[in-house]
Every structure is written in structure tokens, then in C-alpha cells.
Amino acid sequence: MADLRPIVPIEQVSALLQQHFHAPIFDLLPVEGGQVARTFSFRAQEQEYIIRFNANKMLGGNFPKEAYVQRKLATTALPLALLLYVGRMGDLHVAISRKLPGKMLQDHTPQEVLALVPQILELMAIVHSVDVNKTQGYGVFDTQGRGIDVSWHASLLKVAEEEDERDYFGKWHRLFDETFLERDLFEYLYQRMKDLLVFCPQERTLLLSTFTTRNLLAQDGKITAVLDLLDAAYGDRVYDIVALDFWWPPSGIREAFLADQQRRGHGLLHYAERLLCYECYHALNGLRFFAKGGNEQAYQMTRDIIQQKLAAFDAS
Numbered sequence: 287m288a289d290l291r292p293i294v295p296i297e298q299v300s301a302l303l304q305q306h307f308h309a310p311i312f313d314l315l316p317v318e319g320g321q322v323a324r325t326f327s328f329r330a331q332e333q334e335y336i337i338r339f340n341a342n343k344m345l346g347g348n349f350p351k352e353a354y355v356q357r358k359l360a361t362t363a364l365p366l367a368l369l370l371y372v373g374r375m376g377d378l379h380v381a382i383s384r385k386l387p388g389k390m391l392q393d394h395t396p397q398e399v400l401a402l403v404p405q406i407l408e409l410m411a412i413v414h415s416v417d418v419n420k421t422q423g424y425g426v427f428d429t430q431g432r433g434i435d436v437s438w439h440a441s442l443l444k445v446a447e448e449e450d451e452r453d454y455f456g457k458w459h460r461l462f463d464e465t466f467l468e469r470d471l472f473e474y475l476y477q478r479m480k481d482l483l484v485f486c487p488q489e490r491t492l493l494l495s496t497f498t499t500r501n502l503l504a505q506d507g508k509i510t511a512v513l514d515l516l517d518a519a520y521g522d523r524v525y526d527i528v529a530l531d532f533w534w535p536p537s538g539i540r541e542a543f544l545a546d547q548q549r550r551g552h553g554l555l556h557y558a559e560r561l562l563c564y565e566c567y568h569a570l571n572g573l574r575f576f577a578k579g580g581n582e583q584a585y586q587m588t589r590d591i592i593q594q595k596l597a598a599f600d601a602s
Contacts, residue, residue, distance in 0.1 A: 291324040292341045292378055299326055299337065302375055306382065327385060334385035336367065339378045340516075342452075348516065349381040350429040355515040358431070358492070362412045365511050388503030388510035396536055398507070399499065403537055405509045406497055406530075407546045414523045416492045424490060426519045438488050438521040442563075445570045446476050458574055466585060467577035475566050475573075475592060482563035485556035489522040498529045523547075524554065528564045532591060562599050565592060 296314060303311045309331040317325040317336070324339040340348050349372045356366055371382040391399050423433020425441025435441035448457045461467040495517040496502075503511035519525075530539045540561065547554050554560070569592035576585040 291322060292339050294324045294339045294375075294378065296326070298375070299339075302380070303328065303330075303337065306371060335370075336383050336385045338381045339375070340381075342377055342379060348379040350379075351427075351518070352381065352515045354429050354431060355494075355518045358416060359413070362416070364409060364412055365509060366515075367511055367513065386503060386511040388505035390500055391502045391504055392499035394504060398504070399534070399537055401507065402502075402504055402509060403539060403542050406502070406539070407542060409509065409512060410497060410523075410526055410543075411546070411550065413494050413526070414491050418490060418492050418520060421520070424488075424520050426517065433520045438490070439483050439486065441519070441521065442479065442483065442486075442567050445479075445567055446472075455574060455578065458578065461574060461577045465577040465580070466582055467574060471589065472570060472573060475570050478596065479563055479566035479570065482559050482566065485559035486522055486563055487555075487560075490520045491523045493519045493521055493523065493526050495519060495526065495529070497526055499534055522560060522564070523552075524557065524560045525564045528561065528568050531561065532565055532568050532595075558599065558602075562595060565595055 296316070300311060300314055303314070307330045312329045314326055314328040317327050322340060326337050328335055328337065338349070342348065349369070353369050353372050356369060359366060365386065367383040367386050369381055369383050371380070373380050391402065394402075418431075421427070421431040421433070423435060424438045425433050425435040425444075427433045433441075435444065448459050449455045451457060462469045462472075494512065494515060496512060496514050501513045502509055503513065524543075527539045527543045530537055544554060544557055569588055572588040573585060576582070576588060
């Protein structure tokens, strides 16, 4: 499988850290598990830290965008690994933050994850209540909080379009010819998504798109960190449960979110259609991501999951 993370020699990481820390650096080690960022952990004066490196192919947002999102959430109870430094090393974006306690939800037992669902719902509610009236646009936004699309629907429909060569996917249509990305499957899922868009409201709520078993840390029965804010966007609040429902349906997040929203007085008309629409979008992004990275196993898993969801919906 191709590694999409930038190559960063550990000697360069050490030299960079020595410029920012007066104390000696200990235990500088790579952290595995990420798919885009190259990550290392280290220790200075008994405090543990994380340093991340991203290529400059994320709509110009990258870590400066994460800093913006953290400022928007600064007065909330959301547990965030606050950024201590955001900068550049050559062509790479760099971010340093304190390391928070806990381990990823995917490393917990299913029973432990189920017990954390009420906390996940509470964190989502905090995010979704953030005032976005002084911002504009829909979909993914930039470092100033400006959404790059004119509508929520437009932001989803762009998944079939090629991108600027400087962005992450670039001119990705060649993947249909150069990889195992199936054009017929992609076009079918895209049409299903388009057909379902009529049920999706042009809602403009702050979304983090990060509520997954890989981006949440927990310890002793409590969520200790929400990681990776780079995909934050404006759109329909239902979208925020897609990744967890798609990859880990035993969490019961689909049913729990509906019940929680009803308890909070938020009606979710056409809930099943909205969720399936966004899961088609999630699958489309996943298929091209895994094709670009050469991960055929993950590609086939994504393919199987979305086909099962479509079959279940059609049979209902």
C-alpha cells in the first residue's frame, strides 16, 4: 500500500524541535495510525508532545485552519489538543501540541465504546450549537472560516469533479484507468447520492467530520480528546455521524443520534434518506482515497459496506 504521508527524516524533526524547545528532547518516536499526517511523539521537561507534518495539499487550510477551528471552540467544553505552534518546514505544514491522555476508541472494547456514545452525542451537540452567523458559505471552509461552496448540495456534488493539481486529489480521474477504482460503481453511487439530495436540507451547522474511532481518545470511561479538525465544514448536522455509522455500526450511533436530537427538540425529517445520501458521499470519497493510496483491501471493504447499506434501504 502506498504511504500518502510526507517523508520526514527523524533527524530533521529533532533539529526543528531544538529550535523551539530550550530543554532537551527525549523519546522522539514515530506515531503510527495516521493516513495523511506524519506524526511523532516526544518529551521535554517531563511534558509529552505531538508534532505533525502535512503536505500542502488540503485546500490551503491545513494546520492554520485547525488553529481557526480551535479558536471557535475555545469557550466550549470540547477536549482539544491545543496547538502550541503552527508553522512551516520547507514545503510542509507543521503543528506542535501537547499530548493528551487516552487511547483511540478503536483500541477499546466494543462495550467500552458503547458506553461512550452518550458523551459523543454531547460533544456533537456542543459543536452543532456554535454560532456560525458571522461566517459564510457551505462545505469545507478555509483558515478564515469561509465556506468554499455556495450551497450544501454543491459541496457534495463536487465529489465527482477533478481538483486543482495543488490539492490533495488533483486530477484524479486517471485513477479509473490506472488503479482498481471502478468507474461504473462510482457513477452509480454518485447518481444514488444525487437522487437522495432532494431530501437533504440546506442546513448550515458547524460540522467537525471527525467523530470516528480513530479521532477520539478515551481513558477511564471518559473521552479525553477530539483530534483532527481539518475536515471541519458547514452543512447538515446529520453528516457528523456518518463516519462512525459507516465504519462501526455496532455503536448504534444512528439510533442514538435520532433519539438525542428528538430529545433536544430538533426534528430530522427524511432521516434515513439524508443519512444514506451522506454515506454514499462518504463511500465515494473513500473509494477514490483508497484507490489513490493503493489500499485495495480498504477499497473492497468500503465497496461492500455501501452496497449493503443500499440493499438494506431498498428492501425497507
